[in-house]
Amino acid sequence: MSDPAPDQARAAWQEAYDSTKLRDVPFETMSGVPVDALYGEGPYPGQYPYTRGLHAAGYRSRLWTMRMFAGFGTAEDTNARFKELLRSGGGGLSTAFDMPTLMGRDSDHDWALGEVGHCGVAVDTLADMEDLFADIDLSSVSTSMTINGPAAMIMAMYIAVGENTGVERAQLAGTIQNDILKEYQAQKEYIFPPRPSMRIITDMMKFTSAEMPKWHPISISGYHIREAGSNAAQELAFTLANGFAYVEAAVASGLDVDDFAPRLSFFFNSHSDFFEEIGKFRAARRIWARWMKERYGAKDPKSMMMKFHTQTAGVSLTAQQAEINIGRVAIQALAGALGGTQSLHTDAYDEAMALPTENAARIALRTQQIVAHETGVTNVIDPLGGAPFVEWMTDEMERRAEEVFAHLLDIGNDSILEGAYAGIENGYFVGEIADAAYRFEREVNEGKRIIVGVNEFTEGDDGERNLLRIGAEVEDYQLKRLNGVKQRRDGDAVTRVLERLKTEAADPEINLMPTMIEAVKTFATEGEIVAALEEEFGTYVEKVFL
Amino acid sequence: MADEVSTNPPQLRVVLAKLGFDGHDRGIKIVARILRDAGMEVIYLGLRQSYKNVVNAVEQEDADAIGLSMHNASHMTLAPKMVAALAEAGLEVPVVVGGIVPDEDIEPLLEKGVAAILGPGASAEEVAQTIRDAVASMRAETSQA
Amino acid sequence: MSLRGLSPADIFERALAGERHALGRLITFVERDAAEAEIVAEMAHTRAGNAHVIGITGSPGSGKSTLTGQLVKLLGEAGKRAAVLAVDPSSPLTGGAILGDRVRMEDVASPDTFIRSMATRGHQGGLSLAVPGVVRLLDATGYDPIVIETVGVGQVEVDIAGTADTTVVVATPGMGDSVQANKAGLLELADLFVVNKADRPGASDVRRDLELMLDLSHLSGHDQRTGMRPEIVMTTALSGEGAPEMWDAIERHFTTIADNGQLTERRINRDVAEVRNRLMADLESRIDVMLTGNSLSGVAEVLDAVAGRSLSPTAAATQLAARISDL
Numbered sequence A: 001m002s003d004p005a006p007d008q009a010r011a012a013w014q015e016a017y018d019s020t021k022l023r024d025v026p027f028e029t030m031s032g033v034p035v036d037a038l039y040g041e042g043p044y045p046g047q048y049p050y051t052r053g054l055h056a057a058g059y060r061s062r063l064w065t066m067r068m069f070a071g072f073g074t075a076e077d078t079n080a081r082f083k084e085l086l087r088s089g090g091g092g093l094s095t096a097f098d099m100p101t102l103m104g105r106d107s108d109h110d111w112a113l114g115e116v117g118h119c120g121v122a123v124d125t126l127a128d129m130e131d132l133f134a135d136i137d138l139s140s141v142s143t144s145m146t147i148n149g150p151a152a153m154i155m156a157m158y159i160a161v162g163e164n165t166g167v168e169r170a171q172l173a174g175t176i177q178n179d180i181l182k183e184y185q186a187q188k189e190y191i192f193p194p195r196p197s198m199r200i201i202t203d204m205m206k207f208t209s210a211e212m213p214k215w216h217p218i219s220i221s222g223y224h225i226r227e228a229g230s231n232a233a234q235e236l237a238f239t240l241a242n243g244f245a246y247v248e249a250a251v252a253s254g255l256d257v258d259d260f261a262p263r264l265s266f267f268f269n270s271h272s273d274f275f276e277e278i279g280k281f282r283a284a285r286r287i288w289a290r291w292m293k294e295r296y297g298a299k300d301p302k303s304m305m306m307k308f309h310t311q312t313a314g315v316s317l318t319a320q321q322a323e324i325n326i327g328r329v330a331i332q333a334l335a336g337a338l339g340g341t342q343s344l345h346t347d348a349y350d351e352a353m354a355l356p357t358e359n360a361a362r363i364a365l366r367t368q369q370i371v372a373h374e375t376g377v378t379n380v381i382d383p384l385g386g387a388p389f390v391e392w393m394t395d396e397m398e399r400r401a402e403e404v405f406a407h408l409l410d411i412g413n414d415s416i417l418e419g420a421y422a423g424i425e426n427g428y429f430v431g432e433i434a435d436a437a438y439r440f441e442r443e444v445n446e447g448k449r450i451i452v453g454v455n456e457f458t459e460g461d462d463g464e465r466n467l468l469r470i471g472a473e474v475e476d477y478q479l480k481r482l483n484g485v486k487q488r489r490d491g492d493a494v495t496r497v498l499e500r501l502k503t504e505a506a507d508p509e510i511n512l513m514p515t516m517i518e519a520v521k522t523f524a525t526e527g528e529i530v531a532a533l534e535e536e537f538g539t540y541v542e543k544v545f546l
Numbered sequence B: 001m002a003d004e005v006s007t008n009p010p011q012l013r014v015v016l017a018k019l020g021f022d023g024h025d026r027g028i029k030i031v032a033r034i035l036r037d038a039g040m041e042v043i044y045l046g047l048r049q050s051y052k053n054v055v056n057a058v059e060q061e062d063a064d065a066i067g068l069s070m071h072n073a074s075h076m077t078l079a080p081k082m083v084a085a086l087a088e089a090g091l092e093v094p095v096v097v098g099g100i101v102p103d104e105d106i107e108p109l110l111e112k113g114v115a116a117i118l119g120p121g122a123s124a125e126e127v128a129q130t131i132r133d134a135v136a137s138m139r140a141e142t143s144q145a
Numbered sequence C: 001m002s003l004r005g006l007s008p009a010d011i012f013e014r015a016l017a018g019e020r021h022a023l024g025r026l027i028t029f030v031e032r033d034a035a036e037a038e039i040v041a042e043m044a045h046t047r048a049g050n051a052h053v054i055g056i057t058g059s060p061g062s063g064k065s066t067l068t069g070q071l072v073k074l075l076g077e078a079g080k081r082a083a084v085l086a087v088d089p090s091s092p093l094t095g096g097a098i099l100g101d102r103v104r105m106e107d108v109a110s111p112d113t114f115i116r117s118m119a120t121r122g123h124q125g126g127l128s129l130a131v132p133g134v135v136r137l138l139d140a141t142g143y144d145p146i147v148i149e150t151v152g153v154g155q156v157e158v159d160i161a162g163t164a165d166t167t168v169v170v171a172t173p174g175m176g177d178s179v180q181a182n183k184a185g186l187l188e189l190a191d192l193f194v195v196n197k198a199d200r201p202g203a204s205d206v207r208r209d210l211e212l213m214l215d216l217s218h219l220s221g222h223d224q225r226t227g228m229r230p231e232i233v234m235t236t237a238l239s240g241e242g243a244p245e246m247w248d249a250i251e252r253h254f255t256t257i258a259d260n261g262q263l264t265e266r267r268i269n270r271d272v273a274e275v276r277n278r279l280m281a282d283l284e285s286r287i288d289v290m291l292t293g294n295s296l297s298g299v300a301e302v303l304d305a306v307a308g309r310s311l312s313p314t315a316a317a318t319q320l321a322a323r324i325s326d327l
């Protein structure tokens, strides 16, 4: 794509815009003043490097997806909610798992006490997965699963549920987060050391590329990096670097970049520093496009187009005067919209302490609806584009990210993937994040930064800290269920398949997915499969970097 | 030099750990730095420690206090178990819990032997002072008993 | 069991009986150079002198703790009661420290292993006094071998590793480690080289560099002084690969120096050095007291005379030297 002359580019944009079906709403101000679709110069929306957005018509054609993610209790509870959602016309199912499941351990693990069914569903065996999706036609839904360390096992279970109900794996649509690098850097839900983890991920990418065309095997997440205390530029840089690392790993395993890159997607945080966030989002699209094209030789524009989901910043919510979080969330949601997000989750104001109450979750959804339908920001495509401060901020975010990439290339001998490994090993990522978190905390402490309700304007706090509790019944139920499954299954078959999995794990040439699918079909538990693989891969223990 | 140092109170040694699955370590890392900057020695165990690991560390490191960081609802099960494990090992060391603890849980935790609870809004001075106070009152308690 | 109300001698008995909190407390006495420390040192010294003391040093992040973890795992499996003393730097500003070495060892170590973390400045009288005191305690309470991990930067840390029976220097690929080691004087100290992170490219280059440097130092007579040419072992501490070979090499070194008389000599030197360090510390603190306190009459006058330029610092020192013993 050579740089077309400016008027040519404008004409190309116009053409693309004109051929887009727009939403049926008046594109005018509240007072009836009509507004243009676009102000300012190129690069135009829908054109490389996509700084101003992926689509020529921006939100004029389609608003972002208002995705609200929640879930707790048993698989059956969640199944009921799924069906409710499908009945009301939704087609996307979002699954959250409880902590033991996320860590690759079963509900009867020592540490699982008090955690089973909390913050998500407990999945120990295929039986739970079958309950979760009972009576749902997997060929007609798209399922998003937020899980990383044991993503391969969960995906294997999903495939098995499909096959047991007569749905070919090729028909399965959805996304699994599966972003293991940020686990070592930030969220800490890892199981195996980085390299074996990457082996599993490459196996999954190859498997899905070959057999599951509608499946997104990875969603690269900066959200958790930010929540762990990084600043905006670090969130941007580390996330994109992780994206590049997966690209390098996939290419090294023999895949063509355009075969899988279009199916990569991202997930960012939206914090309270308004212009910084907007600059971050715009820079993210531009950097991705440039690197995919220039460094990784992508030819398909879809490989260069960064799609991302945004969630408002959980860390920014305060327990003090919790209602004022509604204000924070509104501003952060607005930043997400002005940054051109594809989908948005707004936090509930009472989430600082625990799971959101239903009322708070509704207010959160309403907040983004206000941004979408009342503020008018969706009438103009990239309305802030061309504003000197916004463009400067975009450049600055990019510059800071490029510094990080240069460092990673340096420590990785010209490979971002190797740089990511090295940075995990030598504590670069966690150290940078902890430094940033500590700096911020000290500034708040010293009163240099005002956090409303925390170190200033503190009157009005009712001191109440409520917590939604999950009853112990979920745990009891799940333990009985797990025990029952273990009793009914063919124990020898489990042992045999796990033995085979272990042998295959030792041979990097073998793709682990087929045996993983067989294993879950014997009702081997997630924890058993993890344990078998740990014997070969080892368990990751984080080195302390402070 | 010797007399300069001896005028300072002996350095406190504090074990910091997270029990169970919870992987949120932003807070505990900040606390580690706060305590270091308050002149303490922090024995940082970090994530996913067992009671046994913490007991071992307290014994071998002769720690003066333990800081546990908790960010999920398991504080009501894990913290009292930690206190019990220490008692069983005959260790008279205060346990300070930091993180997200709802108001209604504070009293029950204190009753179960937790020395103090630090909320998310605690300042650096409060954090360090809470540890010092917990150590001091544990010492007062054990010397008078 | 509670240590409440126990005398140092009682605590020592408990430590001898294998109670780990008691040993932990004794170490605290030594670290703080508390009054109890002297009593404890007496009791310990008569019982010590058996343990094989191993120093492990190398640049930050080279894998010393991971390696030590693998080592104590092996030793535990072989039925030995090993102890680890992990020394980490303190913050020069606040004197506080974050000690994070335990984590890498705890999970692999056998339950018999004793691990103690120590901050470089967390004790009175200095690291060079505290470490031998702690090693003596570990030795007296039956731990053998005793592994001391220090970062190979800073003279004191290097010295401490260097006074072990066997000093292991850890190098890694890709960081110019062999060159670094040379600069820090680590090459001179090493009884054994470990090239860790052998899973990473460049490990054999490091080995070659080290061989080359050893060839050179052979020419300069290093081997004659130490009685043997240091071996080089390749390890991948993450997986434990090479750890048994490392232990074999450590034992080979120990046997060699035990046979050729080096060991006795080293240990005598070590004790003498400790006496010397003690004396120096004592002297230093007396001098401090003399110069800053008012305990000794006439001192203030001498210092005033120096300030008034009627007496030279040299002459003042000569006058005051005679009075140090009065303190």
Ligand SMILES: Nc1nc2c(ncn2[C@@H]2O[C@H](COP(=O)(O)OP(=O)(O)OP(=O)(O)O)[C@@H](O)[C@H]2O)c(=O)[nH]1
Binding pocket: A424, A425, A426, A427, A543, C059, C060, C061, C062, C063, C064, C065, C066, C067, C101, C104, C151, C196, C197, C198, C199, C200, C235, C236, C237, C238, C239
């Ligand atoms: N690839 C690889 N990484 C290793 C190996 N050994 C240790 N590491 C990693 O290197 C990092 C540092 O390991 P440590 O054992 O903490 O190193 P250390 O020398 O004790 O570090 P300090 O005490 O901070 O000086 C960790 O991330 C380890 O996982 C190895 O053999 N191969």
Ligand SMILES: [Mg+2]
Binding pocket: C064, C065, C066, C101, C149
């Ligand atoms: Mg170390």
